[in-house]
Amino acid sequence: MPMDPSSAMLSQALLLLQCIILTLGQYDICKSLVSTDDGPTWEYYACQPKPMSMKEYMQIRVEPPDITCGNPPERFCTLENPYLCSDECDASTKELAHPPELMQDPERTGLITYWQTVTWSRFPEPLQANISLSWNKSLELTDDIQITFEYGRPTIMVLDKSLNYGRTWQPYQYYADDCMDGFGMLPKRVQDLSATNVTRVICTEQYSRWVGSKNEKNVRFEVRERFAIFAGTKLQNMDNLYTRMESMKGLRDFFTFTNLRLRLLRPALGGTYVQRDNLLKYFYAISNIDIPARCKCNLHAGQCSLRDGTLQCDCEHNTTGQDCSACERGFKAKSWKPGSFLPTPNGSPNICEASGTSDNCECNGHSNRCSYIDFINIVTCVSCKHNTRGQNCQHCRLGYFRNASAELDDENVCIECNCNQLGSLHARCNDTGFCQCREGTTGQKCEDCLSGYTWKQGCMPNVCDDEFLLCQNGGSCIQNQKCMCPPSFRGVLCEQPRCQGEKGCDGASACYLSTLTLLLCLLANSLLKASRLETHLSSDINSSLRRPKG
Numbered sequence: 001m002p003m004d005p006s007s008a009m010l011s012q013a014l015l016l017l018q019c020i021i022l023t024l025g026q027y028d029i030c031k032s033l034v035s036t037d038d039g040p041t042w043e044y045y046a047c048q049p050k051p052m053s054m055k056e057y058m059q060i061r062v063e064p065p066d067i068t069c070g071n072p073p074e075r076f077c078t079l080e081n082p083y084l085c086s087d088e089c090d091a092s093t094k095e096l097a098h099p100p101e102l103m104q105d106p107e108r109t110g111l112i113t114y115w116q117t118v119t120w121s122r123f124p125e126p127l128q129a130n131i132s133l134s135w136n137k138s139l140e141l142t143d144d145i146q147i148t149f150e151y152g153r154p155t156i157m158v159l160d161k162s163l164n165y166g167r168t169w170q171p172y173q174y175y176a177d178d179c180m181d182g183f184g185m186l187p188k189r190v191q192d193l194s195a196t197n198v199t200r201v202i203c204t205e206q207y208s209r210w211v212g213s214k215n216e217k218n219v220r221f222e223v224r225e226r227f228a229i230f231a232g233t234k235l236q237n238m239d240n241l242y243t244r245m246e247s248m249k250g251l252r253d254f255f256t257f258t259n260l261r262l263r264l265l266r267p268a269l270g271g272t273y274v275q276r277d278n279l280l281k282y283f284y285a286i287s288n289i290d291i292p293a294r295c296k297c298n299l300h301a302g303q304c305s306l307r308d309g310t311l312q313c314d315c316e317h318n319t320t321g322q323d324c325s326a327c328e329r330g331f332k333a334k335s336w337k338p339g340s341f342l343p344t345p346n347g348s349p350n351i352c353e354a355s356g357t358s359d360n361c362e363c364n365g366h367s368n369r370c371s372y373i374d375f376i377n378i379v380t381c382v383s384c385k386h387n388t389r390g391q392n393c394q395h396c397r398l399g400y401f402r403n404a405s406a407e408l409d410d411e412n413v414c415i416e417c418n419c420n421q422l423g424s425l426h427a428r429c430n431d432t433g434f435c436q437c438r439e440g441t442t443g444q445k446c447e448d449c450l451s452g453y454t455w456k457q458g459c460m461p462n463v464c465d466d467e468f469l470l471c472q473n474g475g476s477c478i479q480n481q482k483c484m485c486p487p488s489f490r491g492v493l494c495e496q497p498r499c500q501g502e503k504g505c506d507g508a509s510a511c512y513l514s515t516l517t518l519l520l521c522l523l524a525n526s527l528l529k530a531s532r533l534e535t536h537l538s539s540d541i542n543s544s545l546r547r548p549k550g
Contacts, residue, residue, distance in 0.1 A: 046339035046347025051142035120282035143292035145221035152268025174203035210271035242341035299339025300324035318352035327352035332365025366393035
């Protein structure tokens with residue numbers, strides 16, 4: 001039976017669409033329109049954007065600020081011709097300038113352009129430079145990072161990454177001509193790694209030793225070889241890689257970053273020690289930094305666009321945010337989750353579901369379980385998350401307060417009080433985050449003291465100070481808690497003479513009864529008694545001499 005022309009066209013169109021889908025590869029589409037008994041409906045899949053070169057989107061910062069050559073102008077040599085110093089770097093002349101942006105220019109004219117530092121003229125002061133690369137976006141590496149050095153690769157350098165926009169850093173890989181000497185590490189290659197230690201940070205000597213060839217310019221951070229540990233040498237078994245991405249803790253995060261940093265610690269030396277008679281041949285020069293990666297969208301977007309100068313995921317699955325890392329408002333019936341690579345090849349989209357329907361208790365996205373309480377005839381949310389509580393998870397737990405800048409369905413709606421345990425009466429705070437303080441204590445967290453109090457395992461009232469409670473008669477105040485009095489005075493503020501109005505208070509008893517002064521007092525009394533005895537004896541002798549003989 002001949003096929004209807006319109007049906008044939010539809011069949012061909014569907015076949016073409018199917019071919020297009022197959023050529024896109026795994027996890028490239030987020031949804032597909034399928035036919036069901038109830039009519040056409042969307043079928044959703046885990047999805048991710050295509051890889052692309054990130055160098056045109058990166059922001060470059062070089063430190064220290066005066067490390068780039070050309071201001072003032074400077075001559076330099078090359079390691080191949082160390083005594084032919086005819087080249088010049090001059091920031092005021094376009095043809096002779098080597099600014100940082102030349103590390104990412106396309107070089108369409110075929111002329112190699114590069115950023116260059118000052119020479120090592122200040123030796124033995126180290127010649128070091130940091131190159132920070134930022135995108136204001138979470139990215140995932142899809143192939144090798146490649147840095148192209150002109151005039152020799154560094155003998156020592158480090159590649160760092162950040163997962164929090166440059167607030168903290170961690171090493172990605174160490175590079176040295178002698179790893180033991182440079183970093184105290186044994187040299188390794190990625191080929192030495194296995195599935196159990198693929199995320200190990202290594203030191204490699206592969207890209208730092210001087211080979212004397214102008215063709216040896218590149219320094220790599222090997223990504224494909226790490227993928228190959230799971231997917232095979234030609235990456236023909238990507239299903240196994242994606243399965244490991246889900247099951248192996250830390251594997252996906254290893255290839256994730258927001259910022260990268262190159263720490264250049266020692267320039268190329270030409271295979272010798274530093275030759276002090278010609279320091280103009282030592283410097284760094286980078287012509288290209290290539291970073292193949294994709295936007296990290298948590299498997300909730302198939303595309304990533306440049307909007308307002310920043311890369312942002314085009315989110316699907318009712319998700320939102322720069323990385324599709326939250327559910328849209330009105331779609332928080334259950335907590336947000338990233339998509340999953342499993343089961344391959346389409347994965348699990350983990351779509352955010354609509355909330356607030358008539359047959360579903362509204363939990364503001366903080367719970368996906370409800371319970372009916374029969375004797376009071378209400379439905380209440382169960383196991384509220386994100387430090388919330390209440391029938392609809394609309395209140396904050398004790399010890400937390402409402403974040404005024406966040407919507408009620410935001411995961412960060414409740415902020416911890418963080419009351420100081422020694423300064424506060426309990427761990428609770430009011431709606432503005434102020435804790436209830438003990439006597440003498442003040443501040444939002446009860447970690448400061450009022451005037452007249454000093455912190456000592458809590459705020460203690462001052463015994464003395466340098467303003468109102470002054471130690472008298474030459475006494476000194478010790479940590480606002482005690483007056484150190486001179487020997488002749490006593491009292492809280494050294495306000496009392498030590499022997500005032502006491503019986504037996506003579507010159508001797510006025511001595512401060514420390515061990516040393518007690519001995520001195522005893523010695524003084526002994527000398528006084530000896531003096532009195534000597535006077536008495538002298539008087540008796542004189543009397544006997546004057547007495548007439550009988």
